[in-house]
Structures are given as structure tokens and as C-alpha cells.
Amino acid sequence: MQFKAPRGTTDILPEERPYWRLLESTAERIAENFGYLRIDTPIFEDTGLFVKGVGDSTDIVEKETYTFKDRGGDSLTLRPEGTAPVCRSYLENGMNNLPQPVRLYYLVPNFRYERPQSGRYRAFHQFGVEVFGEVKPYVDAEVIEISWQFLSELGLNDLSLTLNSIGDKKCRPGYIDQLNEYYHLREKDICEDCSRRLANNPLRLLDCKVETCQPIIEGAPSSIEHLCPDCESHWEDLKSHISDIGIPFEIDNRLVRGLDYYSRTVYEIAPPIEGRTSVITGGGRYDGLIEQLGGPMTPGIGFGMGLERVIENLKRNQIKAEQNERDIVMVAHIGDDALRKATTLASQIRRHGGAAMVGPSRGLRSQLRYATSVGASHAVIIGDDEISTGAYKLRNLRKSDQSEATAEEILAFFSSSKD
Numbered sequence: 001m002q003f004k005a006p007r008g009t010t011d012i013l014p015e016e017r018p019y020w021r022l023l024e025s026t027a028e029r030i031a032e033n034f035g036y037l038r039i040d041t042p043i044f045e046d047t048g049l050f051v052k053g054v055g056d057s058t059d060i061v062e063k064e065t066y067t068f069k070d071r072g073g074d075s076l077t078l079r080p081e082g083t084a085p086v087c088r089s090y091l092e093n094g095m096n097n098l099p100q101p102v103r104l105y106y107l108v109p110n111f112r113y114e115r116p117q118s119g120r121y122r123a124f125h126q127f128g129v130e131v132f133g134e135v136k137p138y139v140d141a142e143v144i145e146i147s148w149q150f151l152s153e154l155g156l157n158d159l160s161l162t163l164n165s166i167g168d169k170k171c172r173p174g175y176i177d178q179l180n181e182y183y184h185l186r187e188k189d190i191c192e193d194c195s196r197r198l199a200n201n202p203l204r205l206l207d208c209k210v211e212t213c214q215p216i217i218e219g220a221p222s223s224i225e226h227l228c229p230d231c232e233s234h235w236e237d238l239k240s241h242i243s244d245i246g247i248p249f250e251i252d253n254r255l256v257r258g259l260d261y262y263s264r265t266v267y268e269i270a271p272p273i274e275g276r277t278s279v280i281t282g283g284g285r286y287d288g289l290i291e292q293l294g295g296p297m298t299p300g301i302g303f304g305m306g307l308e309r310v311i312e313n314l315k316r317n318q319i320k321a322e323q324n325e326r327d328i329v330m331v332a333h334i335g336d337d338a339l340r341k342a343t344t345l346a347s348q349i350r351r352h353g354g355a356a357m358v359g360p361s362r363g364l365r366s367q368l369r370y371a372t373s374v375g376a377s378h379a380v381i382i383g384d385d386e387i388s389t390g391a392y393k394l395r396n397l398r399k400s401d402q403s404e405a406t407a408e409e410i411l412a413f414f415s416s417s418k419d
Contacts (some may be wrong), residue, residue: 008114008122010308018321019311022154024107027127030150031105034142036129039104041085049074053084053261053293064112078111081402082128082304083261083286084293091295094112100133107307121308128283130302132290137234140265140285140301141241146279147269147303148247154303154310155319159268159280161247163221164255165235166203168263169288171228178221186216206254221260222253234264261286280313281305314392327378328355329414334364334383341382345407346393352416372397380410 005011006131012020047067049119066078073306079085086104091094095102110126129146131139144161151159167175179202187195198205205368206217227235242249257266266284283303290298314321329349331342342358349356357376359367364381371379394413405413 001092006122008116009310010121016311017315018323020307021324022321023127023307023310026150026153027105027107028367030146030153031129034103035174036103036105036146039086039089039106040108041079041082041089041106043109044076044078045085045088047077049082049084049088049293053087053289054081064114066111066113077352080110080112082106082108082126083130083302084287086128086130086298086302087132087293087295090130090298091290091293096295096298096351097289101139101180102132103129104131105129118312120306125307126304127307128302128304130300131358132298132300133167135287135299137238137265138241141239141245143283143301143303144242144267145247147244147283148227148304150305151269151280151310154314156271156280156310156313156317158317159269159271161242161249161267162252162255163239163242163249163265163267164252165227165231165238166223166256166262166263166398167227167231171226171231172203172223172263175221175223175226178226179203179205182220185190190216203256206256217254220254223256224251224253230329231264238265257282257284257403263287267303271316280309297340323375324353327414328357328376329378329380330357330359330367330374330376331380331382332359332364332367332371334381337384337387338382341387341407342380345380345382345410348407348411349414354411368395368397378414 031038047065050065065080067075069075086106089138090102090104090135093129095246106126106128108128109123111123113122114120116122121182127150129143131143148159148161166172173323180198183190183194183202183205187211190198190205191213193210194208194213197208208217219409224235239249251281252268255266255268256262257268262284264285264287266282268282270279281303281365283301285299285301287299288297289300290296329346329402331346333339333342339358346356346358357374359379360370362370364383367380377396377398379395379397383396389407392407392410393402395402398406
């Protein structure tokens with residue numbers, strides 16, 4: 001039997017690492033430039049956190065979580081999204097007692113059991129930010145700007161930002177009543193999942209992807225037409241802030257996102273590709289979530305971005321990640337005595353801050369081909385003649401030139417990071 005990676009997962013091969021280094025370094029730099037601090041939460045949490053935080057009627061909790069009982073009988077769930085764990089940490093570690101707002105970001109693996117397709121995996125990586133303790137819409141615009149700037153700096157410029165406001169606990173019930181009335185008149189025409197949503201989570205009717213439901217969604221009442229004065233003011237101020245910082249946007253009355261905790265602002269950024277599965281990043285405000293998890297009333301907002309999907313878009317746009325051009329030397333050896341010398345020299349180079357490897361136990365020509373294949377910048381050649389004279393051959397593989405140098409000169413050369 002030949003084992004394969006589980007369905008919906010993928011290996012990150014060495015040639016892919018330049019993309020990941022680019023995304024991770026760019027995410028860290030931009031988030032920290034906005035004053036955000038990094039947080040890392042456990043890879044699994046108490047199942048109840050997601051049932052209560054994400055919502056027991058969402059697709060994630062109903063169909064997509066990896067949930068199991070450990071040997072102590074506790075029900076645990078692999079992290080399907082980043083917000084609920086950060087909220088738990090915010091409360092557990094007393095961050096609500098810190099000066100507000102608290103700005104956090106993370107780069108984490110997540111897990112969802114869903115049908116694999118382009119840009120969607122069962123094990124994936126996410127860049128996200130969360131802000132706690134600020135209700136004003138300027139921070140909504142700030143969160144949107146972080147995700148927009150991140151994608152723009154990577155070279156993804158042909159993107160669209162869509163916004164919506166789904167109201168809050170004051171005005172949303174009236175809107176839900178209107179939505180229920182509209183859908184009950186069309187109940188025989190909706191899909192099976194939407195029939196269930198109509199009973200327990202009407203807002204998510206607008207998030208349905210089934211083709212036959214799309215005309216019904218198009219004619220559904222709009223949430224922004226049912227906003228209370230506070231939500232209306234927040235919505236108008238948000239649009240002004242987004243315009244002031246120069247980000248173009250469209251309003252999408254169908255946009256609700258797939259999680260129960262959202263309130264007021266919701267947004268998505270997507271390339272010009274049909275289908276909601278093309279969305280690169282999305283997020284929104286969740287002003288009642290901390291309270292729902294047992295904490296004090298605390299406004300919050302954040303986003304989550306799938307990094308695999310970002311890389312797919314970089315490749316689609318033929319945007320390449322630069323390879324690391326750091327000097328690395330391969331020490332080639334001919335004979336047992338030379339191998340010992342090579343091992344010692346490579347170890348000394350590494351201890352002095354350089355990068356070095358020992359060539360494979362093959363002929364010289366094969367070792368040099370190997371050096372080229374693994375991206376070595378230089379090769380040191382050691383044989384019996386070189387040992388007797390103390391002068392090793394140093395070959396620059398990028399420039400195809402060769403000189404002689406002692407072990408001490410080679411060590412000094414690579415320790416000082418000269419080209």
C-alpha cells in the first residue's frame with residue numbers, strides 16, 4: 001500500500017516555500033505597522049467554544065468540524081476558524097483589563113471537513129486580525145485596510161471589495177421578520193438546506209450557493225433598508241472612512257458571511273472570478289460575541305484570509321516569489337580523509353553563521369551537479385592534493401569561476417557573508 005496525503009490536504013514542498021515566506025513576512029510587517037501584536041492559540045479547543053461562539057446552526061459546526069473525545073472523555077475540536085479561540089484567550093488571560101482597543105493578529109492552521117475544490121482545503125492556513133474594545137467604524141475601515149494593503153503589496157490589484165451591514169440585535173429582528181415572510185411565500189422553491197435555515201437561521205438563507213436559490217436571493221429584502229438609527233449612522237460613517245482612505249467598494253445586499261456572530265459590518269475581497277468560493281478574505285464586526293462567551297459587553301471586529309487561496313491567485317496572475325539568494329557552500333570531497341576535512345569545515349562555517357552542507361558520497365562531477373540542483377552558490381573541492389598543499393579549490397557556481405583558498409580563508413569568507 002502506498003500512502004497518500006489525506007483528501008483535502010496538500011504538502012508544502014521546498015519550491016513552494018518562497019511563497020509562504022513572502023506571505024508570512026508581509027503579514028507580520030503590515031499587521032505590526034498598524035500596531036497589532038501576534039497571538040497563537042492551541043490547535044484544538046473545547047468543542048463548546050465553537051458551538052457557542054460560531055453557532056450550532058452554521059455549516060461549520062453542523063457539517064465541517066473535526067471533533068473527537070480525548071482519553072479523558074472531553075470533547076475537543078480542531079480549530080475551524082480563528083476568531084472564537086482569540087476571543088477565548090482575550091477573556092481567559094484578562095486582556096479585557098488592558099487599555100482598549102486590543103489589536104491582535106495570527107498566522108495559524110485551521111481544519112474543516114468540507115468538499116475539497118480549488119482554493120478550498122480541509123487543512124489550510126489563515127492570516128487574521130481581531131480588534132476588541134472599539135465600537136467606532138474607523139476601526140472597521142482599519143481592519144479592511146490591512147487586508148487590502150496586504151493583497152495589494154503582493155501585487156494582487158484586480159480585486160473588488162464588497163460591503164454590507166446586517167444590523168444589530170435591535171434592528172435585525174424586524175429585518176428577519178421581513179425575510180421570513182418573503183421566504184415562506186417561496187418555500188416550495190428553495191433547496192433542502194434553505195428549508196432548514198428558514199426554521200433556525202433565516203439570515204443564512206442569503207448565503208446559499210445552490211443555483212436554484214439565486215433568483216430568490218436576488219429578490220429578497222435588503223438588510224440596509226431596515227437599519228436602526230445607530231446602525232445607519234455606523235454604516236454611513238464606515239462608507240465615508242473607506243472612501244477617505246481611497247479603497248473602491250461595492251455594496252452587496254446578499255452578503256451576510258457564514259458565521260452567526262457577525263453584526264453590522266460584513267465584507268469580502270475577491271478577484272474577478274465567478275463564485276463565492278473565489279473570495280480571498282472576509283470578515284466583519286461581532287459586537288456580541290465576547291458577551292456570548294461569558295465576558296462583558298465588548299465590541300469586536302476582524303477578518304480571516306486563507307493563505308493557500310492567496311498563493312493560487314499569485315500564481316494565476318504569474319506573480320513569482322523571489323528565491324532566497326543567501327550564499328550556501330557545498331563541500332565536495334574525494335576520499336575518506338577528504339570527507340573528514342569536509343565535515344569539519346562545513347561544521348565550522350555553520351558555527352560562524354554561514355550556511356554549508358557536505359556533498360553526497362559520489363564522484364566529484366556528480367557532487368557538483370548536486371550542488372547546482374540544491375541551489376548552492378559555491379562549492380569547495382577537497383581531495384588528496386588539496387589536503388597535502390592546504391589549498392582547497394573554491395568554485396563560484398553562479399559566476400563559474402574558481403580560485404584557491406585555505407580552510408581559514410574559506411571560513412572567513414563565508415562567515416563574513418561576502419559574495
